[in-house]
Amino acid sequence: LYNLENKLYLSKFLKNKPYYPETYIYNKHNKNLPYYDDIWFIKKCSFSTFGGYDVNVVNKVNKINEYLEDNNSYIIQKSINDLYLYNNKKGDIRMYYLVTLYKNKLNFYLYKDGFIKLAKDIYNPNNLSNDTQITNTSQIKKSDSPRCIIFDKTFKNYDLFIQKIKYILTDFSDEIKKSFPDYYKSYYALEYQLCGPDIIFDNNFNPYLIELNSNFPAYIMNNTPDVINMKKNIANIISNQLFKPAINRETINLEKHGFIKL
Numbered sequence: 001l002y003n004l005e006n007k008l009y010l011s012k013f014l015k016n017k018p019y020y021p022e023t024y025i026y027n028k029h030n031k032n033l034p035y036y037d038d039i040w041f042i043k044k045c046s047f048s049t050f051g052g053y054d055v056n057v058v059n060k061v062n063k064i065n066e067y068l069e070d071n072n073s074y075i076i077q078k079s080i081n082d083l084y085l086y087n088n089k090k091g092d093i094r095m096y097y098l099v100t101l102y103k104n105k106l107n108f109y110l111y112k113d114g115f116i117k118l119a120k121d122i123y124n125p126n127n128l129s130n131d132t133q134i135t136n137t138s139q140i141k142k143s144d145s146p147r148c149i150i151f152d153k154t155f156k157n158y159d160l161f162i163q164k165i166k167y168i169l170t171d172f173s174d175e176i177k178k179s180f181p182d183y184y185k186s187y188y189a190l191e192y193q194l195c196g197p198d199i200i201f202d203n204n205f206n207p208y209l210i211e212l213n214s215n216f217p218a219y220i221m222n223n224t225p226d227v228i229n230m231k232k233n234i235a236n237i238i239s240n241q242l243f244k245p246a247i248n249r250e251t252i253n254l255e256k257h258g259f260i261k262l
Contacts, residue, residue, distance in 0.1 A: 027073035039079035084201040092200040101191040108173035109259040116149040190246035
């Protein structure tokens with residue numbers, strides 16, 4: 001389960017999936033780079049890199065090398081063209097994906113709600129600034145207004161989007177099952193991982209899984225009250241409907257509490 005937080009592992013795992021953007025891995029063992037101009041996101045891979053930090057945006061392949069160091073690893077990921085915009089801004093949907101291993105059984109869940117993280121400025125594909133291209137809200141200062149929209153039944157395309165999200169995360173879960181070692185047993189111990197997949201849509205309603213965050217994906221920051229309440233609710237469900245039944249060796253049923261079983 002712990003490999004889900006590794007950007008390099010995840011990129012190799014998803015390499016041939018139609019819902020994963022075109023991506024290159026650059027490190028001392030692999031120096032392949034894109035060969036054509038487009039908008040490329042250069043993401044440094046390290047334990048200290050999170051929240052949109054150490055991400056650079058270029059639109060010429062000959063500029064990529066300016067941000068690479070031989071002693072570091074990078075993910076170089078192509079932008080999604082013809083984006084679906086939210087209030088004329090770029091945005092991605094943060095969902096909550098839960099993997100559990102209990103009584104030797106692997107289960108996968110998706111929480112029914114999420115929230116949309118918006119870039120700071122109006123989207124313009126010719127503007128490569130982080131304020132236009134980066135949707136991560138970790139860098140919002142306390143003095144800034146929140147840049148997020150709750151993604152729930154009140155969102156106009158919720159039913160369509162949630163079906164698409166369920167599809168790609170179900171496929172992703174099936175791949176985990178295939179690669180999970182048969183010899184690994186949990187017996188009555190509970191192992192779990194809560195992840196925050198970030199999903200971006202294009203204007204044809206095609207979803208793309210751009211990242212899968214596992215470093216405090218439900219951390220409460222400068223969000224709107226409805227997003228804060230959603231995160232608190234997820235924490236309460238995991239505490240009361242996952243941990244407590246597992247401690248008592250009881251059946252776990254998260255589907256009664258807002259999680260969708262994949």
